[in-house]
Amino acid sequence: MAPRVDYFRSCVVSQHRRRRTAQLKWQTVLFLLCVYGTDAVSGQARYSIPEEMPEGSFVGNIAKDLGLEISRLLSGKARVVTKGGRQYVELSRDKGALVVKERIDREELCKQTTPCSFSFDLIIENPIQLHRITVEVLDINDNAPKFPKGAVHLEISENTASGKRFPLDSAVDLDVGLNGIQSYALSPTDHFKLEINNRADGKKHVDMILQRELDREEREELKLVLTAYDGGSPKKSSTVQIHISVLDVNDNTPVCKQSVYKAEVREDSPVGSVLTTVSAADADEGVNGDVSYSFAQASEEARNLFQINPETGEITLLNSLDYERENSYQINVEAKDKGGLADTCNVIIDVVDVNDNAPTIQLMSFSNTIAENAPVGTTVAVVNVEDADSAQNGAVQCKINEDTPFKMESSLTDYYALVTDEVLDREHVAEYNVTISVRDQGSPALHSNKTLTVRVSDVNDNAPVFHSAHYTAFVPENNPPGVAVLTVRARDADWGPNARLSYFLEESDVMGSPVSSLISINSDSGVVHAVRSFDYEQMKSLSFNVTARDGGSPPLSSEVLVTVSVQDQNDNAPQVLYPVQSGGSVVAEMVPRSADVGYLVTKVVAVDVDSGQNAWLSYKLQKATDRALFEVGAQNGEIRTVRQVTDKDAVKQKLTVVVEDNGQPSRSAVVSINVAVADSFPEVLSELTDFPQGREYNEKLSFYLVLALAAVSFLFITTVVVIVSVKIYRWRQSRVLYQSSLPVIPYYPSGYADTGVSATLPHMYNYDVCMSTSSRKSDCKYSTLGGQSVLVVDQGFSETLQRALKDKDFLDSAESPETVGHWLILSLKERCVIFLL
Numbered sequence: 001m002a003p004r005v006d007y008f009r010s011c012v013v014s015q016h017r018r019r020r021t022a023q024l025k026w027q028t029v030l031f032l033l034c035v036y037g038t039d040a041v042s043g044q045a046r047y048s049i050p051e052e053m054p055e056g057s058f059v060g061n062i063a064k065d066l067g068l069e070i071s072r073l074l075s076g077k078a079r080v081v082t083k084g085g086r087q088y089v090e091l092s093r094d095k096g097a098l099v100v101k102e103r104i105d106r107e108e109l110c111k112q113t114t115p116c117s118f119s120f121d122l123i124i125e126n127p128i129q130l131h132r133i134t135v136e137v138l139d140i141n142d143n144a145p146k147f148p149k150g151a152v153h154l155e156i157s158e159n160t161a162s163g164k165r166f167p168l169d170s171a172v173d174l175d176v177g178l179n180g181i182q183s184y185a186l187s188p189t190d191h192f193k194l195e196i197n198n199r200a201d202g203k204k205h206v207d208m209i210l211q212r213e214l215d216r217e218e219r220e221e222l223k224l225v226l227t228a229y230d231g232g233s234p235k236k237s238s239t240v241q242i243h244i245s246v247l248d249v250n251d252n253t254p255v256c257k258q259s260v261y262k263a264e265v266r267e268d269s270p271v272g273s274v275l276t277t278v279s280a281a282d283a284d285e286g287v288n289g290d291v292s293y294s295f296a297q298a299s300e301e302a303r304n305l306f307q308i309n310p311e312t313g314e315i316t317l318l319n320s321l322d323y324e325r326e327n328s329y330q331i332n333v334e335a336k337d338k339g340g341l342a343d344t345c346n347v348i349i350d351v352v353d354v355n356d357n358a359p360t361i362q363l364m365s366f367s368n369t370i371a372e373n374a375p376v377g378t379t380v381a382v383v384n385v386e387d388a389d390s391a392q393n394g395a396v397q398c399k400i401n402e403d404t405p406f407k408m409e410s411s412l413t414d415y416y417a418l419v420t421d422e423v424l425d426r427e428h429v430a431e432y433n434v435t436i437s438v439r440d441q442g443s444p445a446l447h448s449n450k451t452l453t454v455r456v457s458d459v460n461d462n463a464p465v466f467h468s469a470h471y472t473a474f475v476p477e478n479n480p481p482g483v484a485v486l487t488v489r490a491r492d493a494d495w496g497p498n499a500r501l502s503y504f505l506e507e508s509d510v511m512g513s514p515v516s517s518l519i520s521i522n523s524d525s526g527v528v529h530a531v532r533s534f535d536y537e538q539m540k541s542l543s544f545n546v547t548a549r550d551g552g553s554p555p556l557s558s559e560v561l562v563t564v565s566v567q568d569q570n571d572n573a574p575q576v577l578y579p580v581q582s583g584g585s586v587v588a589e590m591v592p593r594s595a596d597v598g599y600l601v602t603k604v605v606a607v608d609v610d611s612g613q614n615a616w617l618s619y620k621l622q623k624a625t626d627r628a629l630f631e632v633g634a635q636n637g638e639i640r641t642v643r644q645v646t647d648k649d650a651v652k653q654k655l656t657v658v659v660e661d662n663g664q665p666s667r668s669a670v671v672s673i674n675v676a677v678a679d680s681f682p683e684v685l686s687e688l689t690d691f692p693q694g695r696e697y698n699e700k701l702s703f704y705l706v707l708a709l710a711a712v713s714f715l716f717i718t719t720v721v722v723i724v725s726v727k728i729y730r731w732r733q734s735r736v737l738y739q740s741s742l743p744v745i746p747y748y749p750s751g752y753a754d755t756g757v758s759a760t761l762p763h764m765y766n767y768d769v770c771m772s773t774s775s776r777k778s779d780c781k782y783s784t785l786g787g788q789s790v791l792v793v794d795q796g797f798s799e800t801l802q803r804a805l806k807d808k809d810f811l812d813s814a815e816s817p818e819t820v821g822h823w824l825i826l827s828l829k830e831r832c833v834i835f836l837l
Contacts, residue, residue, distance in 0.1 A: 044131065044133070045060070045065050045132075045133050046134045047059055047060040047133070047135045048135070048136040048137075049100070049104075049135060049136070049137060050137070050138045050139075050140050051104050051106040051137050051138065051139060051140055052103065052104065052140060052142060053100050053104065055099075055102060055103070056099050056100060057099060057100040058098075058099055059089055059099055059100060059135065060097065060098050061096060061097050062096060062097065062098050062122065063095075063096025063097070064096065066122075066131055068124075070093070070094065070095075070096050072124065073091070073093045073096055074094070076124035076125050076126055076129070077124070078091060078122060078123065078124045079122075080098075080120050080121070080122060080133075081120060081121045081122075081123050082120045083120070083121075083384060083386065085118070087101055087120070088102055088118060088135070089120070098133070104137055106138070106139050107143060107174035107175070109137060111174075114176045114177065115136055116136065116137045116139070116176075117135060117136040117137060118134075118135055118137070119132060119134045119135075120135075121133070121364060123364055123365050123382070125365060125367075127379065128379045128382055128417075130364070130365075139176050139177055139179050140175075140179065140232075141175055141178075141179040141230060141231075141232025143174040143175045143179075143236070144173070144236035144238055145171040145172065145228035145229070145230055145237060145238040146171060146172050146173070147169060147172075147228065147239075148169050148172065148297075149169060149240065150241070151241040151242075151243060152169065152240060152241070152243065153243045153245070154166060154242065154244045155244075155245045156210070156244055156245070156340060157214075157246075157249055157341065158213070158214045158215055158217075158246050158247065158249060159213070159249040160213070161210070161213070162212060162213055163210065164210045165208070165209055166209075166342075167205070167208075167296055167332065167334070167344050168206045168207065168208055168226060169206075169240075170204055170228075171184075171228035171238055171240075173228070175230060175232065178232065179230055179232040180230055181204060181228050181230055182230055182231035183196070184196055184204075184227065184229070185227040185229065186208065186224060186226050186227075187224065187227070188224065190212065191210060191211065191212045191214060192208050192211060193208075193211050194207070195209050205297075206226070208242070214246045216246040219246065220245070220246050221243065221246065222242075222243075222244040222246070223242070223243055223244075224241075224244065225239050225240075225242070226240050227239045247339060252282055252283035252337075253342070254281065254291045254335040254336065254341060255281055255282070256278065256279070256335055256343050256345035257279045258279075258345060259345055260345065260347075260348065261333075261345060261347040261348070262276075263275040263276035263315070263347070263348070264349075264350045265317065265350075265352065266321075266351075266352045266354050267320075267321040267322060267323040267352065267353060267354045268321075269317055269321065270317070271318065271319060271320065272316055272317060273316065273317045274315070274316050275306070275316065276314075276315050276347065276349075277312065277313050277315070278308070278313035278315065278333045278335065278345060279313055280293070280313070280345075282337045284337060284339065287337075287339070288338055288341075289338075290338050291335050291336065291337050292335075292338075293311075293312075293313040293333055293335055293336075294310060294333070294334050294336070295332070295333060296333060296334035296344050298330075298331040298332065299329070301326065302329045302330075302331055304318065304319060305319050305321065305329070306329070306331065306349065308333060313333070313335070315331075322351075323351045323353040323354065323390070324357065324390075327350065327353070327390075328348065328349070328351065330348050331349070332344050332345070332346055332347075333345050333346075333347050353390045353391065353393055354389075354393070355389055355393040355440060355442025355444070355445070356389070357387055357388040357389045357393075358440075358447065358448050359385055359387045359396045359439065359446065359447065360385070360386050360448060361385055361438055361449075362383065363381065363383055363452075364382040364383060364415070366380070366381040366382075366452065367379075367380055367381065368452070368453060368454060369454075369455045369457050370424065370454060370455075371424075371457050372424040372425055372426040372459050372461070373459045374420060375420075376420050376421065377419050378419060379418070379419050380406065380418045380419065380420065380434075380454055381417070381452060382416070382417050382418075383398075383416050383418070383436060383450070385414055385415075385416060385438050387440050389442060392440075392442060393440055395440060396438050396439065397438065397439050397440075397441070398416050398436065398437070398438045399436075399437055400418070400434055400435060400436055401434065401435045404432050405421050405422035405423075406418055406420055406421055406432070407419060407421040408436070416436075418434065418436070418452070424456050426456040426457065426458050426459070426494075427462060429456065430455065430495075431453065431454070431456065432453070433451055433452075433453055433454075434451065434454055435451045435452075436449065436450045436452065437449050458494050458496060460494055460552025460553065460555070460556060461494070462493040462556070463550070463557065463558050464490040464492045464548040464549070464556065464557065464558050465491055465493075466488065466490045466548065466560040467490065467491070468560070469560070470561050470562075470563070471486060471488055471546075471561070471562040472562075472563050472564075472565065473486035473528070473563070473564050473565070474564075474566075474567050475530060475534060475565075476566075476569050477534050477535055477536040477537075477566050477567065477568060477571065478533055478534070478569055479530055479533055479534060480533065481531060481533055482529055482530065482531075483529065484527050484528070485519070485528045485529065485564055486527075486528050486564075487527045487528065488503060488521075488546050488560060488562065490503075490526070492550050494550065494552065497550075497551040498551060498552040499550060499551075500550060501550055501551075502523045502548070502549050503522070503523050503526045503546055503547070503548055503549075504523065505520070505521050505546060505547075506544065506546070506547055508544055508545070510539075510543075510544065511539060515542070515544045516531070517531060517532070518530070518531055518542060519542070519544060526548075528546075528562065534566045535566075536566045536567065536569065537572070537610075539566055540565070540566055541563060541565045541566060542563075542564050542566075543561060543563045543564075544561075544564075545560065545561055545562070546562050547559050548560075568610050568611045568612055568614055569663075570610055570665070570666065570667055572608060572609045572614075573608075573667035573669055574606045574607065574608045574617055574659040574661055574668065574669045575607050575608070575609075576604065576659060576671045577606060579602065579604070579673060581671060581672070589601050589602045589639075589676070590675075590676045590677075591641065591653075591676070591677050591678075592677075592678070592679050593647060593649070593677060593678065593679050594679065595644075595645050596641070596644065597642065598640050598641060599645075600638055600640055601640060601641065601675055602638075602673060603636070603637050603638045603639065604632070604637035604657050604659065604671055604673075605637065606619075606637065606659040606669060606671075608661050608667075610661065610663065613663065614661055614662065614663040616661060616662035617659055617660070617661055618635065618660050618662070619632045619635070619636075619657055619658070619659055620632060620658050620660070621639075621655060621658075622656045622657065623655070623656035624654070624656070625654050626649065626650070626653060628642060628643065629641060629642060629645070629649060629653065630655060632655075637657070639655065639673065645677055649677050650677065651677050651678050652674070653674070654672065654673070655672070655674075656670060656673075657670070657671050657672075657673065659671065
């Protein structure tokens with residue numbers, strides 16, 4: 001027993017060594033194939049491995065063979081993609097190697113097809129790369145030959161001549177090449193020998209040849225053993241028992257009418273269809289002439305698909321055919337009579353392809369989002385298109401709908417890349433539905449569709465756009481600080497953060513002040529607020545720029561001009577320029593008793609610093625001593641007589657005029673005017689002191705008259721001295737300029753004229769005085785406003801005159817109604833004082 005164990009152990013060791021040696025050989029071959037078999041141009045690689053390798057076995061260094069970095073495999077999420085079948089290998093990204101994922105059985109994968117290989121694709125993303133990998137599976141002797149039957153029964157007539165052939169079922173070995181069936185052996189060989197012939201399909205046909213006649217009386221039954229051997233190492237074999245019954249004489253053998261029968265059948269033929277009929281003739285009569293038909297040699301798959309009528313020889317379809325699985329079958333049919341004589345013929349059945357498979361679309365890689373600034377030609381998806389049919393039925397055309405900015409490009413066989421064909425614009429179209437259509441060329445044609453949704457991601461390529469090219473707003477003056485003036489709005493055609501807008505004021509100066517001290521803006525809503533209250537009289541409008549900036553990177557912005565106009569409010573009352581109101585003097589306009597109707601007494605001059613209708617002034621007579629005597633022009637402020645002045649009219653006339661603007665609500669000013677109705681100055685002086693001064697009226701007229709005369713005398717002397725001194729001084733100053741001894745007569749034009757937009761003084765008012773330096777007499781010429789005399793009597797004459805004389809420009813200032821001095825003209829003989837305001 002021990003020697004048998006040692007022998008078994010030695011056999012196991014030697015077998016292990018042989019397998020190790022074979023594995024080393026295969027690895028050497030694999031290395032050479034990896035080095036020289038990689039197609040760098042087409043992105044393909046080819047490897048060879050033996051079948052039945054354990055899981056995790058090394059297939060090849062794909063990173064090295066394709067010239068890829070390990071980091072590229074990791075960042076590109078490299079993966080192995082198979083076409084709907086089993087995945088036999090997998091990628092080890094961190095090593096860049098292909099390893100066996102599951103057991104590979106060459107016979108299961110390819111059956112008898114040789115060479116046997118399977119292909120898969122290596123997909124790498126960002127950017128998308130596609131590599132075709134082919135792995136050839138090498139056969140190992142892992143299958144023993146096998147006969148289709150466990151025993152063969154033959155009936156041979158005793159008078160069968162030597163050389164008669166008896167076909168035998170060949171053994172089947174799933175292995176190929178050297179590992180397939182290489183030889184047969186028959187024992188014993190007293191009466192028969194073997195003859196092995198190679199068929200057209202590469203298989204071996206075994207015939208048993210009678211080499212010595214049989215004698216039934218000598219031996220009625222023979223038992224032979226047929227052994228089939230493969231060429232593997234070690235060899236494997238299988239046996240079948242052949243039982244031969246020796247029969248009595250049967251003179252004629254059935255003869256097939258054709259040695260080879262050929263039939264074509266469509267793969268969609270219904271079950272039960274008659275494919276062909278095998279026919280044989282036997283010259284014998286009776287029982288020995290009856291021929292029966294059977295499958296002598298056929299694969300198990302053929303026996304499942306076809307059947308033969310033993311009486312008629314009709315071969316019919318037993319099950320559905322599939323061209324894509326097998327397109328041709330060979331069957332040996334035996335025609336045998338009742339005497340045991342037989343003949344064989346070969347039946348070849350070709351399956352005709354039918355367009356029964358629609359094209360398939362397999363998405364290998366897909367980026368469902370693409371940036372709108374992606375260059376033309378950017379790969380979006382890679383698809384694999386296949387049709388299991390053959391010839392024209394398997395030829396496919398791939399296209400997409402035309403209303404998209406994409407196109408299909410074919411990089412490898414059966415592979416199509418969906419790439420951009422135009423520049424994308426998310427603002428125009430944000431999403432595309434791309435329908436991939438494939439159609440074969442069969443009749444009728446079959447097709448398949450697959451729809452991909454491609455979203456266009458936003459890029460900050462659009463600057464904000466304001467709703468208006470120029471914003472104008474109006475704000476009333478005296479507005480409360482913080483009031484909302486207007487809202488600026490902009491839109492951005494981008495999306496998300498790229499369309500999130502912020503508003504900013506552009507720094508600038510408005511009338512010497514920073515714009516931010518006048519205006520503020522809400523950065524989110526674009527609402528413009530007034531920082532402080534505006535005054536129309538100081539600022540009528542202000543302009544500034546507002547910037548809208550989006551949240552993109554880098555951000556884009558745009559500007560718009562904003563003009564804020566300040567609207568005038570009636571916040572200023574009219575101001576009376578003439579007559580000048582003084583609390584310590586009485587202004588008197590003199591009207592002669594001979595004045596006609598419409599005589600211009602004086603004119604009230606007023607202004608309003610507001611504008612528009614707020615500055616439209618109207619005049620009306622509020623109070624009058626005699627309302628029937630005077631009227632005031634509502635628009636020009638002129639005070640005129642309404643009727644003829646009579647002797648009964650009082651000398652003292654007091655008028656109160658109200659100046660009112662047209663604002664809402666309106667504002668007004670009141671001016672009081674004293675009018676003296678008299679023909680001569682003495683008459684005026686006698687009555688003038690009766691005018692009330694302010695709100696107090698002095699009834700002691702005689703006291704004031706005496707006081708006024710004293711003051712007039714004092715002021716006259718003082719005035720004469722001052723006038724002489726001033727004239728001498730001015731004569732000296734002007735001597736260089738004029739070089740003349742003629743008397744100097746200065747001319748003093750007035751100076752009040754409103755030329756602004758809101759002016760309310762339409763005329764110029766002049767006040768002139770002429771004095772002679774060549775005479776001691778004081779001739780007085782006084783200018784009247786509208787041809788009127790102005791008579792003034794001041795209670796504090798001496799004080800008023802002294803104040804006037806202290807002004808060194810007393811005689812020179814006549815530029816405006818505010819600067820016109822009180823012209824004092826005294827006449828001692830006439831005992832009067834004329835004082836022009």
